[in-house]
Amino acid sequence: MGHVHEIVNIQTDLATGIPGEAGDYARLKVAAVGKYSPADIHWAKIRLSSDGPRRVVAHASLDVNGTPVNAEAAAETYHEAVDQLHERLRHQLVELGR
Template identity: 40%
Template sequence: MKHAGQLEIANVVVEAGDQTAREYAHDRIAPLARFAPEPTTYAHVRIVTASPRTIEVRVNLDVNGTPVVAQAQAETATEAIDAVRDHLHSQLTKMHP
């Protein structure tokens, strides 16, 4: 599988969540550039409390002008971030010709 040559997404903006969740989200989402078929210019991550026992994470990537969007819910921010990361990884690998 050929990729755009990027090791990480340089511009990752993480909204909400505590400092630990923001750092974890950045560390899990930034390396997804390795799987994109074209340059990934930015990632926007939003962490919200959907209910008292549910955290929702939404991520928008810009892969050379093509939006790639995913969201996941889980009991913890870590679980939701991992789930959305796995979903994005799958989407990015399917984008390859």
């Protein structure tokens, strides 16, 4: 992999009750998948919400040079949900580059 593709525009949307640091963590983890992308990622949108009292849902949409890449994960904590989201995005970007 020669060129590392950065994600310049990352937007986060946090549902009521999701702490601000969850958004910061999600931005860091989603930005980190840029190195697996086969092309420039024009923007990323991340939404963190809750699905019941003990479940956090993390959803991301990326625009990889015009190709949409979407992933979602749910877990008991925002760390776990975002970590799973990161892995799903990484996998999709690696597959996209094959």
